[in-house]
Amino acid sequence: MFLISKLVWILGQPLSLAFLLVFFALLAGLLRWRALSLFATAGGALILCVTLYTTTGNLMMQGLEQRFAKPAADPENLQCMIVLGGAFENEVNTARHGIEFNGGADRFVEALRLAQKFPQSRILVSGGDGSISGIYEGDAAASERFFPLFGIGRERLIEERQSRTTFENAVNTKAFLASQGLSHCLLITSGFHMPRSVGIFRKLGIDIVPWPTDYRTDGQVRPGLDFTQPNLNAQNMATAIREWYGLVGYYLAGRTSELYPR
Numbered sequence: 381m382f383l384i385s386k387l388v389w390i391l392g393q394p395l396s397l398a399f400l401l402v403f404f405a406l407l408a409g410l411l412r413w414r415a416l417s418l419f420a421t422a423g424g425a426l427i428l429c430v431t432l433y434t435t436t437g438n439l440m441m442q443g444l445e446q447r448f449a450k451p452a453a454d455p456e457n458l459q460c461m462i463v464l465g466g467a468f469e470n471e472v473n474t475a476r477h478g479i480e481f482n483g484g485a486d487r488f489v490e491a492l493r494l495a496q497k498f499p500q501s502r503i504l505v506s507g508g509d510g511s512i513s514g515i516y517e518g519d520a521a522a523s524e525r526f527f528p529l530f531g532i533g534r535e536r537l538i539e540e541r542q543s544r545t546t547f548e549n550a551v552n553t554k555a556f557l558a559s560q561g562l563s564h565c566l567l568i569t570s571g572f573h574m575p576r577s578v579g580i581f582r583k584l585g586i587d588i589v590p591w592p593t594d595y596r597t598d599g600q601v602r603p604g605l606d607f608t609q610p611n612l613n614a615q616n617m618a619t620a621i622r623e624w625y626g627l628v629g630y631y632l633a634g635r636t637s638e639l640y641p642r
Contacts, residue, residue, distance in 0.1 A: 385626075392621075495532050
């Protein structure tokens with residue numbers, strides 16, 4: 381399942397699809413299949429136009445982010461929090477032994493804020509190496525260097541280093557929570573990632589409180605053209621489509637409570 385999901389994403393992301401259509405168009409042209417060549421060229425151009433120069437990806441991202449609203453206030457008490465991996469540059473950190481973040485850094489910034497406000501709380505970081513090679517350290521390992529820099533003792537950390545996917549995050553986390561006698565934890569992850577995460581945790585009967593962070597849109601995106609930020613448009617489109625691949629795939633595999641949890 382892990383390798384299949386990686387291969388599906390390599391071939392199924394928007395820019396890969398556009399490239400494959402262009403390649404097919406060239407092949408069809410060489411074989412003098414003119415109609416197929418024109419059809420494939422038009423399809424590739426359409427994917428590129430929608431991905432780069434419209435707000436479609438941002439709208440999809442906004443929809444995912446709005447499924448679970450962040451509570452208006454912090455909890456009165458906090459026993460534990462679960463931070464899902466995906467925020468560290470694992471290849472760089474493995475080589476340089478640092479704490480380099482990617483765009484998901486807010487997951488750990490929010491966890492740090494809450495950890496400092498609630499000194500009795502435990503922090504379970506779930507995240508191993510999600511690469512195909514499996515040769516890099518994961519978020520759990522990097523977090524062991526990150527939190528102590530800000531006065532959070534290592535005894536408060538619970539590190540789950542084996543998971544490669546969100547499903548494995550949940551399965552392994554359930555075992556760790558049971559062993560530590562913890563329940564009703566905050567689930568901290570990116571807003572766009574929350575629907576799939578909550579669906580999996582619910583399916584496994586894990587009692588959590590959704591605590592989204594790392595928003596990528598302002599919540600006021602409208603349909604239309606956008607020629608000002610093609611790189612960002614493409615990135616948000618890819619991220620949103622990847623989440624939908626995960627939502628559909630996990631639902632068909634029976635790993636989530638419903639197709640589009642709310």
